[in-house]
Amino acid sequence: MVKVTRADDREPAALLPLTPAVLAILLALADGEKHGYAIMQAAGAAGGGPMGPGTLYGSLDRMLRAGLVAESDGPGESGGHTERRRYYRLTDFGSRVLRAEVHRLEQTLALARRKKLSVRPGAVAP
């Protein structure tokens, strides 16, 4: 049984900056609950690079403890799998942490733009 930290009273900023794996998982879950392999695929498609099963479940375990994600029932699966998959969803606290991290990244990006460091899509970074 995973011991979950009570997250409601905590400031999201206390958890920032997020690791690339945690950010990719939160982004993957932002549009709804998913099972492990779907999270892995979404994280890879988001441009964070391929994520291995060990990194995925190691991160999910820590995120469950921190109250960023929670297990959910998921949609009923019709056949194909003898055992039910585990589904994960964002918690309210997880959503707040994700928004805070996106805000932090936007500020960083704005600073980079002011310094004329941003790279246009398709251009090769120096």
Add this chain to the structure above:
Amino acid sequence: MNPDLSTRLYRLGLRAFSRDFRARYTDELVRVFGEARRDARRAGSWAALRYEARVWADLAVSAGHERLSSMNRTTIVLALAAVACGLLATWVDFHATEVQATLLVFLVTSFLLGVAGPKGAWRWAVLVAVWLPAAQILAFALRHSSPAIGHPYWSRLAILLPALGACLLGAYAGALVRLLIRGRTGHSDAGPTPA
């Protein structure tokens, strides 16, 4: 690689994670491993090979991370102390003229570590013992020591056996003493038996 063999090997590799973690996630990890491998095989044998290599590297890194984060502070301190004791024994061995001095360091430091952390005392023994043969092999490879009798590397690796024996003896003697002390303390804590 044969999918069944690959899955069996991966399942075996999951033993690198802590028992608690395995109890919670083994089925999920194996399922996701199988699904991702199936998709990688569809993309060709080169993609499948790259996937296998990436998954094993991922397992090594994530299991190490998980083990470290599941350790409590006492365990980390004891592990670091064991490494320091092993390096001390190595230094003594390279400077002393008699082997008894090294053995004494092995026995005493492992005993103390066994007293401090009786649970899984073999871990301290291993962490203390491995450095001497490793240093001997390194010293020979760098031409800092004279050739040994017999095979130059195997004879030095064989030092691990007496080193590990002495460390295991010391660590488990320490663990036994700790358990005896705990047992006696437990009796005194219980207070006098009513008449």
